[in-house]
Amino acid sequence: MPPRNTDTDPVEDLLTTDEAETSVRRDEKPIVVPTQIVWRNFFWLALLHVGSVYALFGVTWKCHWYTLIWALFLYIWGGLGVTAGSHRLWAHRTYQAKFPLRVFLALGQTSAFQNDIYEWCRDHRVHHKFSETDADPHNASRGFFFSHVGWLLVRKHPNVKVKGAGVDVSDLLKDPVVYLQNRYYIPLMFLLCFIVPTAVPVFYWGESAWNAFYVAGLLRYCLILNATWLVNSVAHIWGMHPYDDQINPSENPLVSTFALGEGWHNYHHAFPSDYRTGEFGWRINLTTMFIDVMAFVGQAYDRKLVSTDIVLKRAKRTGDGSRFK
Template structure:
């Protein structure tokens, strides 16, 4: 697997627009989307009740089922919308793309089309007003507030410059875009509620609220990439940017918390230093590659990694990923 040193930004030229330098957040007026606020408030309350039911009254198959749907939805977001479609860090066969599209529908995080568009903007204009989740506006805004207010004019303006030609050419992604309302409802809420009721006679209340907990857990895990991982953690690869290595985000997103690494090398299919139980999405992609379902996996060479760490990284604080790499290298040296 050859190291790739460059990657497309997914943007066309933005000449004539004001240059945005992070951290940046200009004055703005917020228009609150109240129906979104009410819906998210209800879903968070329902998820808390769902956690209570999972730990007190749910049948064990319901607990296992919700763990499985959590991991499936995380794969749809992390291995699918993020690493495959946003960054094109590897290629996938049609069957794998279909699977990841359905997993993303279980997550019900809008559509892959919008997810990719927002994320490419995020990398191009990270922590500025061109970033949909601008962490410079604080934790609440970057975590969930951005979904509850009108889009910033800079996001709207620069969103028109995002190159989505690869997405428009993908029939699987465009099918989901066209049918996202019923796909998200069926895959994300109806089936996960119906299956426990039908197959092992779980009550509607437990099945429904347990699924709300699964949905909100995955949603907040994704949100934590934009908030926690842009505010707290270490920066061993580039100390000049906000994205950081955050263990909480890693654990709640199946491996997306190696965020300083990811923003330094966004084209790496691992989105982090290692593939292990801390990075389930990487292990999944690697397994699919062994089966011939994924191919052309892009990653960074060790030499490029070390050079970048030496040149721009803050090596005063080590991270779990870097520690793991060094232990592996010591094992290899001792074996030789």
């Protein structure tokens, strides 16, 4: 079945920023809270980054090249688990997926260790609804560092919880795949993020456990994390605004390269129900390519997209003009 236009069949989109909500928010007195560092997260993330720098400069050049290919495979699998899985499938419901594809994506998402699908989607829906306010978990108006990683190092702003409570996430745990992943998340995560990535090179091509752990485990994990964070930081700060000039999210090809197509962020915030998260299909968008291939083999269906006509009208009305240059 070809992708379906959402302008002829409007999907009720609870994820776009609500204008009434925005005007109320602007009049509100901001709650000022002292920044409270979560030392446990600080310690683990610092250790991960130090280990990854060591892996990059001290291990990658001496490990078996199969290990590098394996790390790249895990990067793409984990990346797709996040982009095609928790983001486009579960958080935004931009398409439907059959059981085998949902399992493949959920396992990939687990290997990327970015919280379980339920929590990931809850944070993401709150991010869309309350973008660049205190209720946005990675509020980019607090600067590059906060939106990139700082938000994970400090206690959440109270508004994230208070306002986030109003965002509907009741659909998520109804999917048995999401439910089971949520229930067994910790052991599954250890298995898929660290144990399997290390064990495969050791058993199949005699790599040392040390090399396998540092390259396919730590370094690969650290790179996926940073690629995902780039969407929240760089793609909320730098780039053009062809579709909506009034919002921070921007079009950033570099972010799209590392984040498998998630850098077309001005488009995505303007049209969050479009499964392509960008206007131009497969252009620097491995995730759209993957979903289309899955649709071709019958695993993905009901892909929703916005027609070019509607996109151009919106770009003309609210864009910065760069769409027509």
